[in-house]
Amino acid sequence: MKTPRLRLLAPLFLLTSACATTASAPAVSPAPSPTRPFGTLREQAERQQAWLRERLDKALPTLMRQYGIEMWVVPMREYNEDPVFPALVSPTTFAARRRTIYVFHDRGPDKGVERLALGGGTQGGVYESRRSARQVDGGGVTRQAELWGPDQWQVLKAVLEERQPKVIGIDVSRTFAFADGLTHGEYEGMAEALGPAWMSRMKPAEGLPVDVLAWRGADESRFYADLTKLAWDVIGTAFSHQVITPGQTRTGDVVWWMRQRLNDLGLDTWFHPSVSVQRRGKTEAELGESPIIERGDVLHCDFGITALRLNTDTQHMGYVLREGETEVPAGLRAALARSNRLQDIVVGELRPGRTGNDILRSSRERMLAEGLDGTVYSHPIGLHGHGAGPMIGLWDRQEGVPGNGDHRVMPSQWFSIELQVTSPVPEWDGQKVRSAQEEDVVLDAQGQVRWALDRQTAFHLVR
Template identity: 25%
Template sequence: MRKKTFFLGLFMVVLGLFPSFLAAQKAKYWYDLLNVIRREKFDLVLPHALRDNQVDMWIHVIKRGDPDPLELDLGGSMGYFVFTDRGGERVERAVFGVRFAEFADWSIYDYVGEEGELGKYVAERDPKKIAVNYSQWLTVADGLSYTGYQKLVKLLGPKYAQRLVSAEKVITDFRTRRVQTEIIAFAHACEIQREIMEKGLRKIKPGVTTLEEIGWWAQDQLLKHGLPISYLGCEGPGVIWSAGSSPEELDRPDYIIQRGDMLLWDWGIKYLNFGTDYKRYAYVLREGETSVPPGIQKAWETVMKARQIIKRTIKVGLTAGEALQAMVRALEKEGFIYTPFTDIGPKDREIVNSLGDSEKPGISIDCHCVGNTGNSEVAVGPSIAPFRPDRAHLRLNPNNLFAFEFIVHVWVPEWKRRFRLNLEDNAILTEQGVEFLYPPNEKIILVK
């Protein structure tokens, strides 16, 4: 009887562990998925990224202990990553100086060598233009330190050191030209965020819930998904208009959400090698209310109208600057007044307020790239915005992931001031036009 009991207990222990083994396969799936993406990017995107920019060789340097934005793209934690266009369908791949390095898949590289071999390897291929990761304006392409550059020059010798150029264009094309597995993964990240944000806003209890409680709750949801959290504070919703609270009260993270508050949540999450960035709105109904106030509803209807105009205007093949001009023309034709942002601060408020009680709605545009990061200021790719002229020349390619973002402001007579709404969702630009990867923001969430 004791023997039977022992084996029954052992069986229950094993059975209890079994689900954890199954759960562990999620980590293996993510690892395998990144390997698939990496291999497909090397096979399908990299040849065009080099040739379209007339680059024969791309050397990306990652120093040990100095994390680089392209670690997951290239699959290694340190080394000299060398990609050479030798005229065939496939780009040759090699990596040097990788002692103590972590690599996801060594087989993706054709040759692995010592640091001292780099100069000979380059000379044998005699590239006319060598792109390297330094840039004055693109953070992702500026990981090479000054001392790292000096060392690279010494390894290559004076002949090939003179052929070094910035890899900013190569890296831009390599990252922004997407394979299908990337698009699927990014869409999944967007959907995770949407579910968390919309559920979080609906959990608000007026007079009880604080702004930061929603933010920290969202961080806990990321932990449940096995995703990175922020250790620099939580990004919860903010109050952009309140029927009863003062502006000074609204700036406090421990502010208790009240009835009559209009909330805006601007957030982004990280998943694998991807980052999102978009917004959601909620309104806390006052006693007896069944919908948002007329002024807010008027602004929302105007926002929806603007989105349709912009959506049908953005086309593959335009530069970011050309797309901005086309959008402005289309919006002005429909009665909007273009109020371009300049500094995201006092000057912009002056521009908005200068319209006064004009019945015409004003609009500002910031359709920036997303994908590998949700940070609009460091994301690689074209930016359809007047305050990023250094990216206006970049062309909108098929499968361009971007933040479909703009601000509309309208005059609200009962408030005697202009009210603004900033709409943002992540989308993809295809040959057919703009397509959403998840259900976009169609309505203001009503909190009862």
């Protein structure tokens, strides 16, 4: 029998005691383990800074011209940042400085895109910082002051008057949350300072901030393989005898072990993991919350890691061998193979230029033609877990997602191929088992699709 392809980053994780849950005494917890799987914070920041420069140098000019935006103005205030903020700033910047206005002016292919930061710093040299000149020390000396309040809008007005852009993009959208970062208060302040003539040249940037967030470079994809590998390793250990003792360990114990493992590695997650059980002859309601894991159970997890501002999203299946069993029952293996087949279908339909709704429609047509009882609810991933870009269905919107599903796939983008297929299992007297899987894929600069690391084709085994 083929076993899951697990590549451990470090020696197997040893356990000494358990994580507490409300339903049981502590059962598992990780022992001290190797740290810094991705290097020191300084090394990580240096790598992220290179990603930022590449995004602004390479992707931004192309995207601005694609969307017909001559100047892009992105104002925001401290702790109320635009969703596009993490795609525009250095890894050492955690919030906007008071008020920060990022201005991008496309001067054409020869001169490129000028990048100005009105407030805050240069973000490691990728912006030119502009500040207001005003008297600040009461002694008659005029100095460069930190931009604040109405001063910044006046500096923005001066920038506009110097450059005379005809089309100015701003982040307002009723379709994309990622493109709706300009708050009502900031819009009012800007309109009051600039006046109707300049405001008449502004239009929604729409897809521009979405695609700036979604664009990923080649080295980001190299790192993403390592990050996905770590996600697989954590799941592989969680779904093993090192964490699970059949008849004792609850699903909640495994969830908290996964959370604690990330914390011990100095990492985080963008959502609380989940672990669930399917059992012969039992419904989900009968199993209750955080059931004890028994032999013969089918396990499922949903797990994500956040590192260097990037996120993974992985769903894997596990099986707890019964006494005397050496492999997973054939009916369960067939169920997993069917969800693998649906993965093949969706990945085969995922191509640049297509909308999420197009991909969903054609995937479902092929799925139904092959007799698969499934659901497709895939999504972009990257700087956000449920990332910027086209949705490929929602679990409760299999007819398509208006607006968000009409956006188009582009090269240099990542997706989580999230789906499920439900199959009757002969060994379980025809009871249906839901094989839900999620694996991340990378589209390279040429639009070719590959798994970020691999995809699960065999159950994790608890012996």
